[in-house]
Amino acid sequence: MKRRSLEKDTCPVARSLEAIGDTWSVLIVREAFAGKRRFCEFEKSLGVAKNILTVRLRKLVALGVLEQVPAPGGGVHHEYVLTEKGRGLYVVLMAIRQWGEGCGGEAKYVLVDRRDRRPVKPLAFHAHDGRELGAGDMELVPVSEA
Amino acid sequence: MKRRSLEKDTCPVARSLEAIGDTWSVLIVREAFAGKRRFCEFEKSLGVAKNILTVRLRKLVALGVLEQVPAPGGGVHHEYVLTEKGRGLYVVLMAIRQWGEGCGGEAKYVLVDRRDRRPVKPLAFHAHDGRELGAGDMELVPVSEA
DNA sequence: CCGTATCCATTCCGATACTG
């Protein structure tokens, strides 16, 4: 039957998946962070079929992750650039990337601090008193209990 | 035609998507973090069809995200628990969750420190000197340049 | 309880051809 939509789901993870639960969409966002802006650039670097790319780009634009802007050269074409919301996906991409690197396969890229060009520490959570917490130190509870 | 496999992709993001590029898998992992362990628990909380759940659980086990352990009560059933690799997905889930929360829709859950039950600070990157960095403060560069 | 086995509708993906 029809695939269930997650738009109305109360869980923010589920709702996010409506946008990035799809493989091509994530890869397109990754390319966007890598500086790709044009239809043919995405097409070539991802090797995705045009019709699929068209649909995905449209979806990402509709969701506010990408936006179409007029071509810089004043040409007839437009480009796809990340919105503020789309740029917020950076940490998501980095989290996915670091997870993938940690499990076999060597790192091809490393995340560095723009100021001193030195690698940054992997992301982490911090308690209110400054302690650093591992995954096992935290849990998810209803807002009412916090 | 056949859907392309991402297992051999050189990009760690793409490879990770082989495991978590699928909506149900992400939701299952989310439930696992929420303490769900048994087939019927996942089934009920997600409302997913049994056959699909079976396939997804098998895939997650095959990928080393979950593992089957004998039932605690010594019963005939087993349970699905997150492996070390699976627990590494915590930051990914949290990144996705926070992105979803930041874009409309109020939070239903909050992440708290197990020790003092107080909310933890959102995830962040930290430079080598302890400064906290936002997404805009970092960039991805080839390993050779770092 | 924990699956397995079918069945069917829907969706998706890739290829190709075509257009302005």
Place this chain on the structure above:
DNA sequence: CAGTATCGGAATGGATACGG
């Protein structure tokens, strides 16, 4: 270049029935 149109095959999702 940037799509649109169409097509066939594959995968997916859901329902249901059945079994140890």
